[in-house]
Amino acid sequence: MAKSAKIAKIRTPIVCVLGHVDHGKTSLLDRIRGSSVVSSEAGAITQHIGATLVPIEAIRAMSTSMQKIPVTVPGLLFIDTPGHHAFTTLRARGGALADMAIVVVDINEGFQPQTIEALQILRGCKTPFVVALTKIDRVHGWRVVENAPFLTTFAQQNERIQEFMETRHYEIVGKLSDLGFNCERFDRVQDFARNIAIVPISAHTGEGIADLLMVMIGLAQRYMEQSLAMSVDGPGCGTVLEVKEERGLGPTLDVILYDGTLSVGDEIMLASEDGVITTKVRSLLKPRPMKEILTEERFERVKSVVAASGVKVAAPNLDRVIAGSPLRGVRGDREAVATQIRQEMEEIHVKLVEDGLVIKADTIGALEALCQELENKEIGVMRAAVGPVSRHDLITAETIKNPLYKVVLAFNTPLLPDAADIVKETKQMKVFSGRVIYQLIDAYLLWRDQQKRAMEQQKFENIIIPAKIRIMPNCVFHQSNPAVVGVQVMEGKLRTDVNLVHLDGRKVGHLKTIELSLENVHEAEEGSEVSIAIEGATIGRQADVGDILFVDLPERHVKVLEKEMLSHLTAGTQAVLEEFTSMKRKVEPFWGK
Numbered sequence: 001m002a003k004s005a006k007i008a009k010i011r012t013p014i015v016c017v018l019g020h021v022d023h024g025k026t027s028l029l030d031r032i033r034g035s036s037v038v039s040s041e042a043g044a045i046t047q048h049i050g051a052t053l054v055p056i057e058a059i060r061a062m063s064t065s066m067q068k069i070p071v072t073v074p075g076l077l078f079i080d081t082p083g084h085h086a087f088t089t090l091r092a093r094g095g096a097l098a099d100m101a102i103v104v105v106d107i108n109e110g111f112q113p114q115t116i117e118a119l120q121i122l123r124g125c126k127t128p129f130v131v132a133l134t135k136i137d138r139v140h141g142w143r144v145v146e147n148a149p150f151l152t153t154f155a156q157q158n159e160r161i162q163e164f165m166e167t168r169h170y171e172i173v174g175k176l177s178d179l180g181f182n183c184e185r186f187d188r189v190q191d192f193a194r195n196i197a198i199v200p201i202s203a204h205t206g207e208g209i210a211d212l213l214m215v216m217i218g219l220a221q222r223y224m225e226q227s228l229a230m231s232v233d234g235p236g237c238g239t240v241l242e243v244k245e246e247r248g249l250g251p252t253l254d255v256i257l258y259d260g261t262l263s264v265g266d267e268i269m270l271a272s273e274d275g276v277i278t279t280k281v282r283s284l285l286k287p288r289p290m291k292e293i294l295t296e297e298r299f300e301r302v303k304s305v306v307a308a309s310g311v312k313v314a315a316p317n318l319d320r321v322i323a324g325s326p327l328r329g330v331r332g333d334r335e336a337v338a339t340q341i342r343q344e345m346e347e348i349h350v351k352l353v354e355d356g357l358v359i360k361a362d363t364i365g366a367l368e369a370l371c372q373e374l375e376n377k378e379i380g381v382m383r384a385a386v387g388p389v390s391r392h393d394l395i396t397a398e399t400i401k402n403p404l405y406k407v408v409l410a411f412n413t414p415l416l417p418d419a420a421d422i423v424k425e426t427k428q429m430k431v432f433s434g435r436v437i438y439q440l441i442d443a444y445l446l447w448r449d450q451q452k453r454a455m456e457q458q459k460f461e462n463i464i465i466p467a468k469i470r471i472m473p474n475c476v477f478h479q480s481n482p483a484v485v486g487v488q489v490m491e492g493k494l495r496t497d498v499n500l501v502h503l504d505g506r507k508v509g510h511l512k513t514i515e516l517s518l519e520n521v522h523e524a525e526e527g528s529e530v531s532i533a534i535e536g537a538t539i540g541r542q543a544d545v546g547d548i549l550f551v552d553l554p555e556r557h558v559k560v561l562e563k564e565m566l567s568h569l570t571a572g573t574q575a576v577l578e579e580f581t582s583m584k585r586k587v588e589p590f591w592g593k
C-alpha cells in the first residue's frame with residue numbers, strides 16, 4: 001500500500017538539453033516532439049507552454065524492450081529552450097529547475113568548449129545527465145535503419161564502422177574521465193547512479209532515440225526517486241519562463257510548475273520589479289493540439305494543472321513580474337512565502353572570501369556555476385553579483401590587496417559605459433569578459449601566471465646576486481677615484497652597483513661600472529674577465545692585486561636568496577653564497593636566517 005501511495009506522488013522529471021553550438025540540441029528536441037504528431041490518444045506526447053511532455057506510455061510504445069519493466073516515473077517534461085543559458089537561468093528553490101539533462105555531443109566533432117562547460121555546470125548543480133552521442137547517421141558509410149534501437153542498427157553496420165564507433169566512444173569516455181566522470185555505453189551500464197550512460201543517436205533518422213528516452217527514465221527511476229517524490233497535492237511551486245503580452249489576455253506568465261498543483265482562483269506570489277506581489281489566477285492556459293489551432297483559440301483553458309507542467313497563467317498585475325521569478329501558491333503563512341521568494345531571488349550558494357576576485361554574470365545560475373568552477377580551481381571569490389560590470393565593481397576590485405586578484409571576471413555580461421571608460425583611461429584595471437566559463441577562467445589563469453612570473457622576476461631583479469672576483473695581475477688601469485682594475489669573475493654573477501668586501505668583512509668600495517671588450521655592461525657571467533671601476537677604493541690600500549673580493553650581501557637579500565631563489569641560482573653562485581654566509585655566521589650564527 002505504501003508503494004502505491006508513492007507511485008501516485010512521484011512527479012514528472014524536468015529535462016534540459018545542453019551541448020556545443022550546432023551539435024544538434026534543437027534537432028533532438030524536434031525529433032522527440034515530432035514523434036507525437038501521429039497520435040492523439042491518451043499517452044501521446046503533448047505540447048506544453050515552453051515544454052514538451054513525453055508520457056511513459058509514449059516511451060513504452062517506442063521501445064519494445066521496455067514494455068514489461070515496471071516504472072513509476074510518469075514521463076519526461078523537456079524544456080523547449082535548449083542550451084546552458086536556459087539551464088542556468090531557470091531555477092527552482094535556489095537550484096537548477098531541470099532535474100536531469102542530456103548533453104549532446106556530435107560524434108564527428110567530439111568535445112568542444114561548450115560541451116566541457118555544460119559538464120562543469122551540471123557537476124556544479126549536481127544534476128544527473130546522459131550523453132547523447134549524436135549524428136551517427138553522418139558517419140561515413142552508415143546504413144540507416146529508421147527509428148531502430150541503437151543495438152539493432154549497430155549490428156547492421158560493417159566492421160569498419162563498428163570499429164570507428166568504438167574508437168569514438170572510447171575517446172569520449174576518456175575525455176569524460178579526464179573531467180572526473182565515469183561513463184559507459186548505455187547497454188553496458190550496470191548502475192545509473194554510478195556510471196553516466198552514453199547513448200549513440202541520430203535526430204535525423206530516429207536511431208537510438210527510444211534508447212535515450214529509456215535511459216532517462218532509468219536514470220530518474222534509480223537515481224531520483226526520492227527527489228521526485230514530491231507533494232503534487234501541495235500548493236503550486238513554479239518558475240516564470242517569460243512574461244508575455246497576449247491579445248485579449250493582457251500580460252501573462254509562461255510558467256513551469258515543478259511541484260504541487262495550481263488551480264484557477266488560487267492566490268499566488270511572485271517577484272516583480274516592485275518587490276513581491278500577490279495576485280489571483282484568473283485563467284490557466286495550455287496550447288491547443290495542432291489540428292484545432294486553425295479553427296479555435298490558440299489556447300485551451302484548464303481548471304487546474306499538476307507538476308511537472310508548462311502552463312500560461314493569466315492574472316491581474318503581471319506586467320512588472322521578473323522573468324525567472326519563483327511562483328508560489330499561497331496557503332497558510334503569507335509572510336513566510338514572501339520571504340522565501342525574496343531569498344530565492346537573491347540567494348547564491350557560494351562561499352565569499354576576503355582575498356578573491358570580483359565576478360559578474362548575467363544570471364544567478366551562471367554566477368553560481370562560475371563560482372563553483374573557480375572554487376574547484378581554488379580561486380577565491382570576494383564579490384559575486386548579477387548584472388553588467390559597473391564602476392562600483394571596479395572600485396571594489398581596486399581595494400583587493402593581492403594584486404593577482406585585482407580583476408573582474410564578467411561572464412556573459414557587458415561593461416557599463418562609465419566602467420568601460422575607467423578601464424580605457426587607467427589601463428590598470430583588468431576585466432576579463434567571456435561567454436564560455438572555462439575559457440574565461442583559462443584567460444584569467446594565463447594572465448595570473450604571467451603576472452606571477454613578472455612579479456617574481458621583479459623581486460629577483462632587485463636582489464643582489466652573490467659573486468666572487470679576483471684582481472688580476474698587471475691590470476691596474478687607475479689607482480683610485482675610482483680605482484679601475486681588471487678582474488676575473490671566479491664564481492657567481494657580477495652586477496654593477498654593489499659593494500665589494502673581503503671575506504673577513506673589510507670594506508673595499510662601491511662597484512660602479514663594468515666594462516667588457518670596451519663596452520659598458522650591466523653584468524658579467526662566471527668565468528669572464530672584465531674591467532671594473534670601484535669608487536672609494538685605492539689599490540694598495542683597501543685592495544691589492546691578487547686579492548679575492550666578494551659582493552657584499554645585505555641580510556634581507558640573503559633570506560630571499562636562500563628561501564626563494566636557491567633553485568634559480570647556478571652551482572657557482574650557490575657556492576659563493578655559502579662561503580659568504582658561513583663567514584658571517586661564524587660571528588653571528590643566525591645571520592640571514
Ligand SMILES: Nc1nc2c(ncn2[C@@H]2O[C@H](COP(=O)(O)OP(=O)(O)OP(=O)(O)O)[C@@H](O)[C@H]2O)c(=O)[nH]1
Nearest residue numbers: 020021022023024025026027134135138202203204
Ligand atoms: N545528419 C544529421 N544532422 C544533424 C543531426 N542533428 C542535427 N543535425 C544537423 O546539425 C545542424 C545543427 O543542428 P541544431 O539542432 O540546429 O543544433 P543546435 O545544437 O540546436 O544548434 P544551436 O541552437 O545553434 O546551438 C543542423 O544542420 C542539423 O540539421 C543528426 O542526428 N544527423
